[in-house]
Structure formats: C-alpha cells, structure tokens
Amino acid sequence: MKKRPSDIKPARKTKVGVVGLGLMGTSIATTLLVSGHPVVAIASIPSDLNTASTIFQSQLTQCQQLGLLDKPLNDYLENLLITENYAMLEDCRLVIECVIEEEKIKISVYNKIESVVSSKAIIGTNTSAIPISQLQQHLKHPGRFLGLHWAEPAFSTRFLEVTCGDKTEIEYAEKLVAWAENWNKEPTLLRKDIRGFITNRLMYAVYREGLAQYEAGVADLDDLDKAFRYDVGSWISIMGLFERMDYIGVESFGEELAQLLPMLSNSKAVPEVMESIVDNNARGIHNQKGLYNYSPEEAKNWDQAFADFSREIFHLTEKYISDIENNDH
Amino acid sequence: MKKRPSDIKPARKTKVGVVGLGLMGTSIATTLLVSGHPVVAIASIPSDLNTASTIFQSQLTQCQQLGLLDKPLNDYLENLLITENYAMLEDCRLVIECVIEEEKIKISVYNKIESVVSSKAIIGTNTSAIPISQLQQHLKHPGRFLGLHWAEPAFSTRFLEVTCGDKTEIEYAEKLVAWAENWNKEPTLLRKDIRGFITNRLMYAVYREGLAQYEAGVADLDDLDKAFRYDVGSWISIMGLFERMDYIGVESFGEELAQLLPMLSNSKAVPEVMESIVDNNARGIHNQKGLYNYSPEEAKNWDQAFADFSREIFHLTEKYISDIENNDH
Numbered sequence: 039m040k041k042r043p044s045d046i047k048p049a050r051k052t053k054v055g056v057v058g059l060g061l062m063g064t065s066i067a068t069t070l071l072v073s074g075h076p077v078v079a080i081a082s083i084p085s086d087l088n089t090a091s092t093i094f095q096s097q098l099t100q101c102q103q104l105g106l107l108d109k110p111l112n113d114y115l116e117n118l119l120i121t122e123n124y125a126m127l128e129d130c131r132l133v134i135e136c137v138i139e140e141e142k143i144k145i146s147v148y149n150k151i152e153s154v155v156s157s158k159a160i161i162g163t164n165t166s167a168i169p170i171s172q173l174q175q176h177l178k179h180p181g182r183f184l185g186l187h188w189a190e191p192a193f194s195t196r197f198l199e200v201t202c203g204d205k206t207e208i209e210y211a212e213k214l215v216a217w218a219e220n221w222n223k224e225p226t227l228l229r230k231d232i233r234g235f236i237t238n239r240l241m242y243a244v245y246r247e248g249l250a251q252y253e254a255g256v257a258d259l260d261d262l263d264k265a266f267r268y269d270v271g272s273w274i275s276i277m278g279l280f281e282r283m284d285y286i287g288v289e290s291f292g293e294e295l296a297q298l299l300p301m302l303s304n305s306k307a308v309p310e311v312m313e314s315i316v317d318n319n320a321r322g323i324h325n326q327k328g329l330y331n332y333s334p335e336e337a338k339n340w341d342q343a344f345a346d347f348s349r350e351i352f353h354l355t356e357k358y359i360s361d362i363e364n365n366d367h
Numbered sequence: 368m369k370k371r372p373s374d375i376k377p378a379r380k381t382k383v384g385v386v387g388l389g390l391m392g393t394s395i396a397t398t399l400l401v402s403g404h405p406v407v408a409i410a411s412i413p414s415d416l417n418t419a420s421t422i423f424q425s426q427l428t429q430c431q432q433l434g435l436l437d438k439p440l441n442d443y444l445e446n447l448l449i450t451e452n453y454a455m456l457e458d459c460r461l462v463i464e465c466v467i468e469e470e471k472i473k474i475s476v477y478n479k480i481e482s483v484v485s486s487k488a489i490i491g492t493n494t495s496a497i498p499i500s501q502l503q504q505h506l507k508h509p510g511r512f513l514g515l516h517w518a519e520p521a522f523s524t525r526f527l528e529v530t531c532g533d534k535t536e537i538e539y540a541e542k543l544v545a546w547a548e549n550w551n552k553e554p555t556l557l558r559k560d561i562r563g564f565i566t567n568r569l570m571y572a573v574y575r576e577g578l579a580q581y582e583a584g585v586a587d588l589d590d591l592d593k594a595f596r597y598d599v600g601s602w603i604s605i606m607g608l609f610e611r612m613d614y615i616g617v618e619s620f621g622e623e624l625a626q627l628l629p630m631l632s633n634s635k636a637v638p639e640v641m642e643s644i645v646d647n648n649a650r651g652i653h654n655q656k657g658l659y660n661y662s663p664e665e666a667k668n669w670d671q672a673f674a675d676f677s678r679e680i681f682h683l684t685e686k687y688i689s690d691i692e693n694n695d696h
Contacts, residue, residue: 189601197597226594230585234627237598239580240573240591242627245620247572248565248608256559262569263607265555268526269566271684272518275600276676277669278592279577280658284651285669288658291574292641298563298571304633312621322613329609329617340606340614343687347605354679355600358672 053078055133055155057147059086059093059120062164063136065192068097071114072106072193073221078127079120082137082147090120101193104349106222124150132160132217134186139167145176152178160210162186166238170203170231181207184214185228187235194352196359199235201228224359250303252311259311259329275351276358382407384462384484386476388415388422388449391493392465394521396447397426401435401522402550405446407455411466411476419449430522433678435551453479461489461546463515468496474505481507489539491515495567499532499560510536513543514557516564523681525688528564530557553688579632581640588640588658604680605687 056067057080067079071094079094081087098111107114119126127133133151137143144163151161157179163186165173170185177183185201198218202211211227218225226236234242248262257265273282283291315328322328323337332340385396386409396408400423408423410416427440436443448455456462462480466472473492480490486508492515494502499514506512514530527547531540540556547554555565563571577591586594602611612620644657651657652666661669 189598195597195601197594197601199594224593224597226586226590228586228590230583232580232583232585233630234623236577236580236586236591236594238623239576239627239631240595241598242624243572243576243631244569244608245624246628246631247568251561251565251568254559254561256561257555257557257565259609260607261555261557262565263609264553265526265528265565266569267603267607268524268553268684269518269570270599271604272524272526272677272680273673274596274603275680276672278589278596279573280588280592284657284659284661285673286651287653288644288649288651292637292645294563294567295571295574295637295641298568299575299637300635301562302568302572302575306629308621308624308628312624315617316621320617322615322617324616328613330613332613343605344602344614347683347687348601350683351601351604354676354683355597358676 051075052131053129055080055127055130055151056136057124057127057133057151058082058136058138058164059090060136060138062188062190062192063134064090064093064097065190066134066136066164066186066188067118068094068101069188069193069221071098071117072101074117076117077119078130079118080124080127081120081122084122087120087122094118094120097191097193100191104194104352106193125154127151128154130155130159132162132214134162134164136164139165141168141173144168144173148173148177148183158182160184160214162214164188166235169233170201171205172203174203174205180205182210184211185231185235186214187237191348194348196222196224196352196355197237198223198225199228199237200225201231201235203231246305247303249309249311250305253309275355380404381461382459384409384456384459384480385465386453386456386462386480387411387465387467387493388419389465389467391517391519391521392463393419393422393426394519395463395465395493395515395517397423397430398517398522398550400427400443400446401430403446406448407459408447408449409453409456410449410451413451416449416451423447423449426520426522429520433523433681435522454483456480457483459484459488461491461543463491463493465493468494470497470502473497473502477502477506477512487511489513489543491543493517495564498562499530500534501532503532503534509534511539513540514560514564515543516566520677523677525551525553525681525684526566527552527554528557528566529554530560530564532560575634576632578638578640579634582638604684 053076054070055078056063059079059081067077070077098114101107102111135147137147161183163173166187174180174183184206187199189195189197200211200214215225215227228236251257252259277285320327323332323340326332326337382405383399384407385392388408388410396406399406427443430436431440464476466476490512492502495516503509503512513535516528518524518526529540529543544554544556580586581588606614649656652661652669655661655666
C-alpha cells in the first residue's frame with residue numbers, strides 16, 4: 039500500500055500566506071482555504087484589495103459546485119484575511135509569491151516576507167519564467183526557497199510541480215510534496231531546477247515534432263490536433279507515460295526507441311507558422327485570431343466548454359486515482 | 368459550420384472486408400458492423416475460424432453496453448460473414464488487411480485480395496511496422512492502397528490515422544477519411560508515409576525528453592508520470608495541441624519555443640533504463656515486471672480500470688466533439 043499523505047503530515051490548520059492576488063494568486067489561496075488552512079492574502083498592488091474579495095467568493099462558489107466544501111462557504115471566508123500588511127504573515131509556515139514575472143519586484147517581495155516570517159518558514163514562488171536558483175540568490179535563508187508551479191484553476195486541477203533550486207534543502211521540498219497531497223494534488227518533485235520544468239519540456243518536445251510534421255507537409259494542424267487528442271486522450275487520465283509502457287508491453291519500446299529517436303526533429307528554430315502569429319498580432323481565442331480563427335461566440339463557447347470539462351475530468355480522475363492507489367508499485 | 372461527413376458520403380450499407388481475425392482485425396470488423404456495413408471477415412489462419420465468432424459476440428456486447436447499437440445485436444451478426452474464402456470479398460469496396468507483421472505474408476494476402484476485388488476497391492493495411500510505400504510496391508493497383516492505423520479497441524476509440532504511401536492517390540485517402548467520420552472516428556490524414564506515423568512520433572518525442580530528465584536525476588519515473596498525466600489530462604479531451612496554444616494565448620509560444628527548443632534532448636541513444644528492461648525479460652503488467660512492479664491482482668485491476676475508463680472517456684469525448692463542431696474554425 040502506498041504511503042498516504044495523512045500518514046506523513048497533517049498540514050491543515052497551519053497558517054499560510056499568498057502574496058499577489060491576480061488570477062493565479064487567488065486561485066492558489068482558494069485551494070489552501072478549501073484544504074482547511076487559515077490564509078493571509080497579501081494584496082501586493084492596491085487595486086487587488088478592491089477585487090480580491092469578489093474573486094474569492096466566486097472561486098469558493100465554484101469549489102462548492104465541485105463538491106469540494108464540507109462546511110458552509112462562509113466558514114472558509116472567515117479563515118481568509120485580505121490585507122496589504124506583510125506583518126500579518128508573521129506566523130505563516132508557508133508563503134507563496136504570485137506577483138508578476140519581474141525579478142526586481144519579486145526580490146523586494148522576498149525581502150518583505152523574510153523580514154517577518156521565521157527562518158524555517160517555506161517560501162515558494164509561482165514563477166514559470168525565472169530560474170528558481172537565480173531568485174534564490176536574493177534570499178537570506180535560501181534553503182527554504184522553492185518553486186511551486188500550478189495549473190489554472192489551481193483548485194480543480196491535480197497538477198503541481200515542486201522545484202528545487204541549487205540551494206534548496208530537499209527536506210523542505212519533500213515536506214511541501216506531502217502537504218500538497220493534502221491539497222488534493224498529485225505533485226511532482228523536481229530535484230533540479232530546469233528551464234520549463236518537467237511538463238513544459240515534455241510539451242515542447244511534442245510541439246517541436248508536431249510542427250516539424252506540419253512544415254514537412256505530412257499533416258494539417260487540425261489533423262495533428264486530432265491525432266494527439268484522440269490517442270493520448272484515450273488513456274492519459276488513467277495512466278502516466280511510463281505506466282503506459284508497462285500497460286502496452288514495455289519490452290517493445292526499446293527497439294522502437296532505437297528506430298524512432300534518430301528520426302525525430304532536433305530543430306532549434308521557431309517554425310515559420312509561429313513567427314507569422316507574432317507578425318499578425320494573433321492572440322488565439324482572446325482576439326479570435328490564432329492558428330485557427332474564431333467568432334466571438336466560439337471564444338465564449340470554448341470557455342464554457344472548458345469550465346464544464348474541468349469539473350467532469352476532476353471527478354473522473356478522482357475515481358482512477360483511487361484505483362491506482364490500491365496498486366502498490 | 369464544419370462540413371459534416373453525412374454531406375460528403377453515405378458510406379453505410381457498402382460491403383467491406385477484413386482479412387485477419389486477431390485482436391485488432393476483429394475489433395476493426397466490429398467497428399464496421401456497428402457502423403452498418405455488411406462485413407466479410409476472412410480467417411487468414413484456420414484457428415481464427417473457431418474463435419472469431421465468440422470474439423465478435425463479446426465485442427458486440429461491449430458495443431451494446433456502450434450504447435452504440437440501435438438495432439438488436441443479432442441484426443449485426445446477420446451482416447457478418449466469417450469465411451476462409453477470399454472470393455467472398457468480390458464486391459467489397461474496401462478491404463482492410465490485419466494479418467501479422469510479416470511482409471511476405473502481407474504480400475500474399477494482397478495478391479489474393481487483388482485477384483477478386485475491383486481495381487477501384489480501396490485496400491488498407493493496419494501495419495504499424497512496415498512502411499506503406501514499401502508494401503505498396505507489391506500491388507497491381509497501388510493507387511488505392513493506404514495505411515489505416517487504429518487504436519485498441521477500435522470500436523470505442525476515436526483515433527484513426529489514414530496514411531498515404533508514395534503512390535497512393537489522395538482521392539482514395541480523402542474518401543476513407545469521410546467514411547471514417549461515419550464510423551464515429553476523428554481521423555487524421557497523413558499525406559506522407561512517415562515512420563511511426565504521427566502519434567507515435569509525438570509520443571516518442573515525449574519519451575525522449577522524459578527519459579532524459581530521468582537520467583539527469585531531475586525527477587523519478589512516477590513523478591514524470593504524474594506531471595504529464597495531470598497536466599495533459601486536464602485539457603486533452605477537449606482540445607488538441609494547437610487549439611491549446613490558441614486557448615492559452617498563442618502569442619507567448621513563439622518566444623517560449625525559441626528559449627526551450629535548444630534545451631530539449633536530441634538523444635538518439637536508447638536510455639539505460641530501457642536496455643535493462645530487455646535484459647530482465649520484463650514485459651510490464653503482462654508478467655508483472657516492468658518499469659514498475661505489479662502483483663497479479665494489480666495487473667487485473669489495471670485491465671478492469673482501463674475498460675471502465677474507456678467507456679467513460681468515450682461518452683465524455685462525445686459531448687465535447689459536439690461543442691467543437693459548433694465552432695467553425
């Protein structure tokens with residue numbers, strides 16, 4: 039039997055902080071509230087003070103609809119303090135920085151956090167653009183600093199990457215992995231700080247090969263979309279990449295890797311189709327112009343469809359997590 | 368509005384043939400039966416004559432449980448002829464070869480098929496190991512020959528790759544794509560015959576990068592599994608790779624590609640962990656020894672879980688296919 043998070047660490051009730059109350063910051067704070075933590079939410083820019091309360095109300099309502107709340111919604115709001123005052127972070131054992139991707143601003147935030155929390159409080163950053171090891175240099179106690187890379191919306195996705203910088207002490211990362219399992223996540227531990235973390239690198243490897251096939255005239259973009267969607271989609275919610283190998287019959291993959299690896303694209307160049315996107319000021323469904331074209335209605339349909347799907351896959355995944363937890367590999 | 372398959376070609380009622388009644392051949396024949404085709408199923412080895420009938424009964428029962436049958440099960444069986452006699456293929460407009468991956472045997476099957484069908488009947492192969500262009504050389508009328516790469520089980524997955532060899536006339540491939548949409552598939556058209564087709568190349572690109580991270584000590588296999596599963600799984604059943612770019616905001620991908628492509632693994636070597644699999648005679652869940660270890664019960668759990676999941680994702684996907692068909696991009 040797999041070691042369950044509850045055997046490791048009862049993390050609920052521990053006070054935690056979030057700095058930066060944009061889309062991701064609020065979504066992370068909501069996750070922590072729903073997991074039972076008292077949360078100190080720091081509005082790092084004054085305008086966030088005005089909007090945060092409404093956003094939390096809306097996100098908690100979504101969590102309620104997902105069946106994630108076991109108490110009345112207001113009980114969670116009572117656990118939330120929205121403030122501009124960093125001093126309120128004092129007894130937090132974890133503070134997650136979610137401000138914009140500017141190194142200077144982040145460094146100033148770390149200074150403010152470190153001036154009030156204990157030297158053993160974990161400080162995490164939601165950055166996906168700046169190396170953890172680089173940010174870490176600016177901390178007084180760098181060993182407790184690490185990356186926390188979430189998917190949007192944080193409260194209804196299972197994904198979380200916990201990334202060590204060069205100076206992160208592994209015990210802090212392992213503690214956070216255990217906590218994250220109590221947050222309904224299936225966290226991945228990255229022992230080294232690599233650019234793009236794990237999931238972006240895996241996906242960009244796919245994009246490189248897919249764009250190479252498109253440029254070679256093998257298949258259209260929408261045919262590439264269908265191939266990946268309906269192959270991977272038929273198994274990914276129940277097994278990972280390497281579990282898939284074992285399920286199919288792992289013995290055949292060595293030979294196939296030997297044959298296919300030398301044929302895959304090794305291109306370093308951004309394909310022309312992507313360059314033209316920038317030239318055309320295309321922003322995808324956000325301005326209805328991207329690799330595909332959209333009407334305003336379609337863009338709205340996508341948002342609604344994705345919201346519906348997120349709910350459904352969240353519950354479907356729940357079921358198969360249990361199946362797999364009963365396996366002991 | 369997207370052109371619907373029914374505007375293009377009413378393919379039902381057309382007689383089709385399948386040669387080779389192993390796991391994949393029967394599963395493909397069942398798909399065709401369920402789609403309304405009369406099917407001539409050729410037992411290419413005598414033992415298949417004994418087993419095929421039971422397999423078809425079982426697969427049609429699974430289709431019934433999936434809600435795919437709109438008539439009594441026996442009506443479909445009445446549309447099925449299991450025989451060793453290739454002459455029964457005479458008026459088939461499509462024949463799909465599903466025999467073992469041996470070129471000599473396949474060539475002998477094509478000779479037998481071509482000696483009875485019209486020169487315009489499409490002949491498809493389910494091969495994933497032998498290039499379409501290479502097999503095609505052995506046909507009298509190579510223009511109507513193409514690859515048809517299915518996922519297992521064919522009747523409850525959406526995935527299908529239609530692959531042109533060097534001599535395939537594109538009209539035949541386009542006709543088959545239109546037919547396949549009537550079979551409840553979301554087919555991908557490959558204009559060129561590339562090794563591994565589209566989906567295997569995309570997946571091997573992921574495996575190359577994932578194994579590189581494992582070998583570099585960044586993350587364990589099960590953490591790589593979680594990262595891919597819970598990231599990709601949170602969106603893949605509703606959007607493809609490039610739709611994903613548009614959904615996230617395609618303008619950011621060019622810069623990110625420029626940064627990440629030069630860092631991705633270009634390795635041609637099979638990683639040591641895969642070599643050791645072969646040395647250890649590991650076959651995954653089939654002998655409970657693979658990249659992970661399994662008990663016999665766990666192996667059985669996996670099969671049941673995958674069967675359950677296949678049903679659920681089939682219906683979930685149905686819903687989001689409709690959402691997307693209402694979009695016109």
